[in-house]
Amino acid sequence: MVMFKAAFVREWRLLARQKADWLNPLMFFLIVLTLFPLGIGAKPNLLAEIAPGIIWIAALLSVLLGAERLFKDDFRQGVLEQLVAADEPMLFYVLAKIISSWCSTALPLLLISPLIALLLGLDATAWLAVLLTLLLGTPLLNLLAALGAALTLSADKGGILLALLILPLYIPLLIFASAAVDNASLGLDYSGQLAVLSAMLCLALALVPLAVLKALKLNVG
Amino acid sequence: MVMFKAAFVREWRLLARQKADWLNPLMFFLIVLTLFPLGIGAKPNLLAEIAPGIIWIAALLSVLLGAERLFKDDFRQGVLEQLVAADEPMLFYVLAKIISSWCSTALPLLLISPLIALLLGLDATAWLAVLLTLLLGTPLLNLLAALGAALTLSADKGGILLALLILPLYIPLLIFASAAVDNASLGLDYSGQLAVLSAMLCLALALVPLAVLKALKLNVG
Amino acid sequence: MFEAVNLQLAAGQLLQIGGKNGAGKSSLLRILAGLARPDEGAVLWQHQPIDDSDFPQNLCFIGHLSGVQPQLTALEHLEFWQAAFGLQPADGYRVLATLGLAGLEDIPCQLLSAGQQRRVSLARLWLTQRLLWILDEPFTALDQSAIVLLQQKFTEHLSRGGAIILTTHQPLTQHFPEAQLLELAYRW
Amino acid sequence: MFEAVNLQLAAGQLLQIGGKNGAGKSSLLRILAGLARPDEGAVLWQHQPIDDSDFPQNLCFIGHLSGVQPQLTALEHLEFWQAAFGLQPADGYRVLATLGLAGLEDIPCQLLSAGQQRRVSLARLWLTQRLLWILDEPFTALDQSAIVLLQQKFTEHLSRGGAIILTTHQPLTQHFPEAQLLELAYRW
């Protein structure tokens, strides 16, 4: 627990020092969202129809883009090898990393979701669905992103390899989440999709941190 | 010229050593493309309508994602400071970097554009327009990405700051390019848009390398 | 890579691993620290393989890399490691002052000089009560006064029953007459 | 940061900049190399400010960072720098062999040991004909034989009329009795 607190404090200090770490994903998200009306042309009906999918794709890309740095610095500066050698309670370190990365990349998205709904012309029910799916889905995004980051840690390919590994795993999430929002905007029930999302989240919560740990040790050793 | 050749050879060696450097942007592009049908649902008409915009957004993101690494390694390992101190013909170095980054990230996209047209259900005229706009537009993408990479070199914010700087600059490109493809799929003339794209490219070719040079020196000094 | 390396270390002993560049010193240290797995043979800690023992809880490893996060201050670095080692919060200021970093506690480490960063990294040795220290070229970038300081710390640690394994290209023996020396040969 | 530093260097001279960790040696070297701009004062090369002269074409700078690309081999590293210095392709194998890297020419540098990477980085000095060398702690990570090798190279360069500015925490003077020494004081 001490380790968890220490790692968490350390992360938050880093975040506080570099405000860009949590401001930028947000801005990226917003900019990607604005790219669509520009790329597709101002056709309101069309936009409203593709809005749920687009929100989710933008969220996914913005989490992905921040993922690479998650463990990279600690690896480069040798922090990780020192932690692994001393067999500190690494699991807490991993959890602290994942949680603070969720707080810094996904939480802001949740907070501005009303604004997004407004921009893309979603009604209240659809917005609620967006909010709920983001709430259930983004932790999963961060978990998988952490896994990808840990796997590619000592590979010198940078973020794009990470993207390649993780995007396929995101796809089921994307399908269910946008189906939920779709249903919601048609006034249909979407509790089934939410249940699937929760199940995926539970599974990932149980397994991914351990896999991350394993991957970190692999890359350091 | 010797320097240009040396820098170019060096880049290509790095690329050959890490095949992933040119395979990955391609795969990323393909995966992002598949995200859309998944996120939006299988609605062929809708897809065909938004296809040009989507192709361009995916191309833009995949160039962007590879951009961060452009000068980063050379900076971290001190290659850049040694080059700047010795006042080597840095312009050639910059040009070699940009050209080889275009060859590795954008050229593959051009080559598989027929496949993409097939996947998204574009017809031959629309595909031709996609190809032409990519041909004119992607060098611009790479030039601007290099500028962003050079500007954010010593900032430790990673790719996301870069994305923020560069995406706004990409927007005019995106608008003209997708308008061209839109026109093409409606059977209209799109030489106007192509002319604008060419003009932007020429301007960028003349100015951006110098700006990159300046930015590199700033970040090293 | 190695041929028949066989070494033992008792409490209170210092082992210097010598050898030319590329002889395999760092690789050996990583194996000893459990970071790499030997192709053959085993590393024992109190007669048990290190994987099955409390070895990691007794180890403090500092390799070629400093482990100092550029954006954090020296003080924050120490706080993190105190918690990681499971220690009570100690007086970081005092340790840093001992190391000649007084006045620099609140500056992000990336602004410190090479030697100062190395000092911050080594400050962990002043915190920990762990028995075995494995250090890869700890004297890199340090000036004479810092080297003396570090060697005093070594003596203190050894007298308390600790053990040290280190590599360095600078001769050590006049300060530590009882140090064991293991020379690795470079062969290609 | 500095108070009244005033130094001159003639051809054939070696200047060692000394001082404790954090005294400002690296900062001074970066100013001398034109990588940083002094707040006050100027750096002159043959009586001209360095910005207006052919100073950069006469300079070979190696700082704390090695400048060795981890994915490239030692040989490829040398080829690049030959071209960058505008030299005819020379025999990279020979230079690398001199530096004790025979047999390692075709391995990505990231697999080399710390000292071997440093050697690759220093190999530039064997290639260039540039007059002024500015080196920040060149002996880091090198073993004794490599240090001797490098010092021989220094002597050769000085006897050809070159000049060297370097920092190091190891005493140099016995090999270079005529070296100037500039001690920077550490003050905080």
Added chain:
Amino acid sequence: MFKWLDPYAKPETLYRLCGLWFPWLMTAAFISLLIGMVWGLAFTPADYQQGDSYRIIHIHVPAAIWSMGAYSSMAIAALIALVWQVKAAQWAIGAIAPIGAVFTVIALFTGAAWGKPMWGTWWVWDARLTSELILLFLYLGVIALSGAFADRQTGAKASALLALVGVVNLPIIHFSVEWWNTLHQGATITKFAKPSIDASMLWPLLISILAFGLWLAALTCLRLKTAILQNEQHRPWVRQLVSSSLKSSVIKEG
């Protein structure tokens, strides 16, 4: 627990075993492939709805099934590699992945070719097709990851981990036709109850499936053999092998 596995995990033994099995597997694969293809493509009656285009089933279904089969065996190898640190299992991953990727490509390609006459389009974004495409991406990811590290060992282990994680996709592929309403055929032969397909079509299909499986096994043996040699090239037994095979070839020539 798996101590009985240990002797087989020794590279040298495994190399011998692969060498032993390969010719048999390859011949069996070749023969059954021949039977299955000739019977299936030439002698079964044309479908009353689909005409002759349905004959592509004899390639599509085996390739599709074994693209998943290959992935499962790769995942099992990955598990062994990670848990018991068996080097040979790591090499097996690298051996299987490209074959599996090719099977996946074949399944995708034949499926698309079949889709054109059946559904009127090459490609739709339905769950079965998409998840199969993801399978391809996963294979490519495993391959890319294993080659991305300066240290081969790390690459092998990292790709093993990824292979394991990717297993979640397999049930999605298989059950996609039940969970979502799709264009794609529901389970016709792989369901436990009586297959809903005519026996005259079923038998050649089953033989083709068997043939593809044998083919997969044979190719895996071959690739594994090469991988073992590559990774063990500095070991004495490989040197011995090489020198003895050199000698025998000299004798033959002489």
